[in-house]
Amino acid sequence: MDDISVMKEGTPILQEVSIKVSPGEIAGVLGRNGAGKSSLAYALMGVDRYRPLQGQIWLAGENITNLSVTDRARRGLTLAWQHPARYEGITIRDYLRISSENVTEASMEDALARVQLEPRYLERMLDKNLSGGERKRIELASIFLMQPKLAILDEPDSGVDLIALGEIMNLFRDLTENGNSVLIITHREDVAASCDRSYLMCGGRVVLEGSAEAVKRYFMSQCSPCTDLELKTIEEKER
């Protein structure tokens, strides 16, 4: 994502944002509520209401800035939404089958096991009778079945208990085994600290990038409230 700016209802919600996720990497985007993290996720995914005014988005060497959500997904980019939608009358089995042409009963059961759900969930409807946490896990199972080149995970830990979170971080690691990448959007410094590298967002800008541990340290000491929108790297900050 190179120099992306997005306006919504006359207000800039992303300003000159540049981030990069390398093959096989888990990158994090850390920030307080309202920092612009989800907007970044929507802009990356190509959601219409988040079309950039300027800048470019690249995936595996291809400029995808003007592609639709569908075309981006078909090229290997996907998003696990912060609040995944529910679908009346659709079973979890139906939903997981959409993830990939190659899914089997066994692969669906394996994906559910990775997010700590039993096979019986395949029969259940993806409707309002599922809790937010269950719905979140099903979305992560779906992403795992897709095996995308880049999975954007918007607050993947919300609604998921701490014990399960460790398992789910393992799932993200498994996702990167084949050279795929993961971008985790989070407001939790411990989640961001599990990434290989992190960006810190505030006020619609990327204000810091560096090692996950260093960004976490800065976030915990300085980000309530954010005091400096100009610094871009840990090195600059330390200078």
Next chain:
Amino acid sequence: MTSKEKNYEELVSVAQKFGGRPGGFGEEDAAYIVLHANSILASHTIPGIEISSVETPEGIDAIITVKEGYRIDKPVRLCFGHLGTEGVQRINSSIHIEKGAKATFLSYCVFPNAVQFLHAMEGDIVIDEDGDFTYEEIHVHGPEGHIDVRPKTTVLLRDRALYRGDFSLVEGRVGSLDIHMEVTAQGEKSRVELTSKVYGKYNDSCKVRDIISLTGKESSALIKARVVLKDQSHGTFVGLIDGAAPGARGHVDCAEVIQGEAKAEASPVVRASHPEAEVTHEAAIGRIANDKIEGLMAKGLDEDQAVDIIVSGLLR
């Protein structure tokens, strides 16, 4: 193979492929009728069911009776259809469920090639004391063309009788649909459940009028409609329950989903003409939320595919 046999094979094949619930036709222990235009291609009955049908210039007149006390296990299958592109088919039916009898009728209305067609059905149903009757009407239309579908049914329920009516037109184009259903739950503790599922596209017109009068003491009713409209289609739903007896209970539940330039109108009418009756309603008209569509697009589906999946779930 004669042309009659070919028509039979094709109608039954399309009905079961797109209408679901395969089986029944041609089976010795199941009752069925297959009609092409005004020609009866097959008619078979079993103990407990009397079928009398005559061909008319534009369809058939049929009288079907489920005899007292008979509990029919396998659904009775009716296939009314036409394989041509234009024409008229009128079905007049009289169905009598005698005391304590139980049956399910699956009625397939199959018009896979119709371009300009009128399909009119007039039915009278009487369900005697303790009778239990389910009537499922499943339409299978082609993707193009225009069919005028005019089902008009009256139902009378006696004491403790149960009637379930399910109407489904979700495959192919609707054309112009005007359902008119009038039910009188005259018997004490009788019960009515009406469900309509319709998927309108292009410039389809969909009208559903379900009217129930609860005149029996402690009778009850549920009207449920799920209507999805896209493109320039338009739909009107009127669901009226009149609680006209002590202890009568009713509920009207209508959800219409619109996409594109479609227009929808819903009128759930609740009337309590007896002070001890209670009738409630809920109605909602709305678009499919963007997050539902985009959620599926992020899996690689295009917008139309995403909408179709969401709609198929709503209409399931």
